[in-house]
Amino acid sequence: MTLLTRVRGDLAARNVKSTLEGGDERVIEIVRLYEEPVLPTRAERPRGPRGFVVDIGRTTETVLGELKSAGTFVGSLSAEALTSLRRPWSVNWREVAPLSERMGADAVPIILLINFMVGIITALNSVSQLRMYGANIFVADIVSLGMTRELAPLITAIVVCGRSGAAIAAELGSMRVSEELDALQVMGLSPVRYLVFPRLMALVIVVPMLTIASAAVGIVGGALVAKAQLDVGYASFVHEMQTIAKPWDMVSGLIKSVAYALTIGIIACQQGFAASGGASGVGRRATSTVVATLFALMILNSGFTWIFRSMD
Amino acid sequence: MDSVVATKHLSIGWSADEVLLKDIEFEVKRGEIFAILGASGCGKSTLLRTLIGLSRPLAGEVLIEGRRYPDERVEKPIFGVVFQSGALFGSLTVGENVALPLIEWTRLPRPVITDMACAKLRLVGLEESAEKLPAELSGGMRKRAALARAMALEPSLVFLDEPTTGLDPIMAAEIDELILKLNQALGVTVVMVTHQISSLRRLAHRCMMLDPEAKDIIAEGTPDDVARSDDERVRAFFESDRPS
Ligand SMILES: Nc1ncnc2c1ncn2[C@@H]1O[C@H](COP(=O)(O)OP(=O)(O)OP(=O)(O)O)[C@@H](O)[C@H]1O
Ligand SMILES: [Mg+2]
Numbered sequence: 226m227t228l229l230t231r232v233r234g235d236l237a238a239r240n241v242k243s244t245l246e247g248g249d250e251r252v253i254e255i256v257r258l259y260e261e262p263v264l265p266t267r268a269e270r271p272r273g274p275r276g277f278v279v280d281i282g283r284t285t286e287t288v289l290g291e292l293k294s295a296g297t298f299v300g301s302l303s304a305e306a307l308t309s310l311r312r313p314w315s316v317n318w319r320e321v322a323p324l325s326e327r328m329g330a331d332a333v334p335i336i337l338l339i340n341f342m343v344g345i346i347t348a349l350n351s352v353s354q355l356r357m358y359g360a361n362i363f364v365a366d367i368v369s370l371g372m373t374r375e376l377a378p379l380i381t382a383i384v385v386c387g388r389s390g391a392a393i394a395a396e397l398g399s400m401r402v403s404e405e406l407d408a409l410q411v412m413g414l415s416p417v418r419y420l421v422f423p424r425l426m427a428l429v430i431v432v433p434m435l436t437i438a439s440a441a442v443g444i445v446g447g448a449l450v451a452k453a454q455l456d457v458g459y460a461s462f463v464h465e466m467q468t469i470a471k472p473w474d475m476v477s478g479l480i481k482s483v484a485y486a487l488t489i490g491i492i493a494c495q496q497g498f499a500a501s502g503g504a505s506g507v508g509r510r511a512t513s514t515v516v517a518t519l520f521a522l523m524i525l526n527s528g529f530t531w532i533f534r535s536m537d
Numbered sequence: 538m539d540s541v542v543a544t545k546h547l548s549i550g551w552s553a554d555e556v557l558l559k560d561i562e563f564e565v566k567r568g569e570i571f572a573i574l575g576a577s578g579c580g581k582s583t584l585l586r587t588l589i590g591l592s593r594p595l596a597g598e599v600l601i602e603g604r605r606y607p608d609e610r611v612e613k614p615i616f617g618v619v620f621q622s623g624a625l626f627g628s629l630t631v632g633e634n635v636a637l638p639l640i641e642w643t644r645l646p647r648p649v650i651t652d653m654a655c656a657k658l659r660l661v662g663l664e665e666s667a668e669k670l671p672a673e674l675s676g677g678m679r680k681r682a683a684l685a686r687a688m689a690l691e692p693s694l695v696f697l698d699e700p701t702t703g704l705d706p707i708m709a710a711e712i713d714e715l716i717l718k719l720n721q722a723l724g725v726t727v728v729m730v731t732h733q734i735s736s737l738r739r740l741a742h743r744c745m746m747l748d749p750e751a752k753d754i755i756a757e758g759t760p761d762d763v764a765r766s767d768d769e770r771v772r773a774f775f776e777s778d779r780p781s
Contacts, residue, residue, distance in 0.1 A: 399627075400626075403620075407620065413612065
């Protein structure tokens with residue numbers, strides 16, 4: 226049947242007349258059904274030039290486009306932030322508590338477990354070198370500085386990005402494709418003030434708190450290793466930690482964590498708002514949220530480390 | 538009668554090569570039910586989105602109550618909208634969905650707002666479902682809930698995108714009655730997209746028909762006038778409904 230209609234379609238496309246003869250009435254009827262309306266063999270979609278250089282060009286174009294829309298989004302956030310300062314009640318603060326619970330409290334077990342392991346691993350990695358120089362006590366320095374300044378903020382942000390960043394993008398993305406964001410807007414509720422600000426606020430509250438807890442369990446993990454592998458007792462571990470780690474170390478970690486929280490939230494919301502094309506579009510935005518956030522976190526982290534180092 | 542919605546040289550589309558409608562002008566007068574007809578995909582929903590300020594027109598302007606729309610001011614919305622998909626908020630119950638604009642735009646105490654939301658739901662026969670989430674409703678129930686939400690602030694103008702598509706005939710007739718009641722008793726101006734010839738004849742004071750080829754309005758007037766048009770495309774639309 227397909228062959229028959231194809232052949233006749235091709236013939237028709239070349240302006241050759243063809244007729245069906247001698248077939249069963251029913252067969253001819255069915256052929257007619259398939260042919261009507263006479264579909265011209267569809268022209269292949271014109272494809273652009275291909276090649277390595279072209280690919281690079283395309284990718285650059287996409288990335289620049291994304292950066293531009295991210296910039297526009299941040300701009301509109303600032304404008305809305307000004308409005309919110311004037312009319313603070315117009316922000317949907319009621320949602321902050323449940324969101325904080327979902328993004329923070331529910332993430333506690335996984336984040337503590339991971340950071341505990343990170344503390345253990347950091348300490349274990351230094352065991353042989355420290356032993357070699359008989360500098361066992363310095364394990365406290367390595368773990369406490371490493372966790373407070375770098376590892377706890379970063380690891381926490383990465384886990385929150387994977388859990389909550391993707392979830393925010395998916396939630397807002399599906400609201401976008403189901404016209405819920407449009408409905409909000411025509412009801413005179415700003416999607417930014419109703420949805421974005423509560424999420425940013427919840428992240429800014431929750432991520433630093435998780436970071437403090439993470440640093441604490443990481444240091445506990447390190448202390449366990451110090452005791453078991455390096456004969457450093459808890460008392461001397463704590464004493465060494467108190468002499469080397471300053472409040473500023475934790476504060477700098479917290480400054481980072483606030484910046485990370487905002488980064489996660491802004492990228493996730495922007496990606497969610499930019500979703501289009503149904504469920505698969507939402508999925509793509511959730512994925513690109515995680516990728517873009519991880520990338521941004523790494524860049525931010527290098528920047529911060531550089532700035533804080535030069536302040537030391 | 539003065540005009541509530543008017544367009545001037547309005548062109549809509551997705552880009553300069555994907556124009557859906559070109560240079561169209563029409564007017565909706567106060568207190569009338571105005572229907573927008575046209576083949577699927579000719580841009581009715583997009584036109585509606587442009588009228589309510591969600592899409593930017595390629596050219597031209599939309600005037601609502603004589604003012605250019607959209608303007609930047611944050612103020613109480615002057616119209617209600619029912620989207621084609623309903624667009625209820627999935628995380629809120631049906632009752633909360635209806636209450637949301639009231640919470641935002643009135644200073645009434647909570648119990649009063651709940652009562653008002655209930656009254657709106659009763660209007661569309663959904664008072665039983667106030668506690669349910671939108672995901673637990675059928676498609677037709679979602680449409681009705683969306684209508685209740687659009688009426689929450691008692692606007693004097695509503696935009697409806699296919700309010701009765703996907704409803705059973707009895708429910709569709711009930712919604713038609715409801716729209717008629719809103720219009721006659723409360724004087725609400727209604728702009729609706731519809732495919733149902735029956736509701737068109739029952740409700741609309743005037744209608745216009747869009748055509749994807751001409752990218753223009755090909756007929757405008759009372760439903761009877763339009764039905765009598767000798768344009769092939771318009772007749773095909775109306776005759777498709779006639780029992781053969
Ligand atoms: N995001 C988009 N980008 C480009 N084109 C689009 C987009 N969304 C819709 N279109 C196209 O715009 C046209 C008009 O769509 P619209 O939803 O306004 O049609 P409609 O008249 O409401 O149809 P229906 O009666 O089926 O609801 C369609 O042909 C569709 O293919
Ligand atoms: Mg439509």
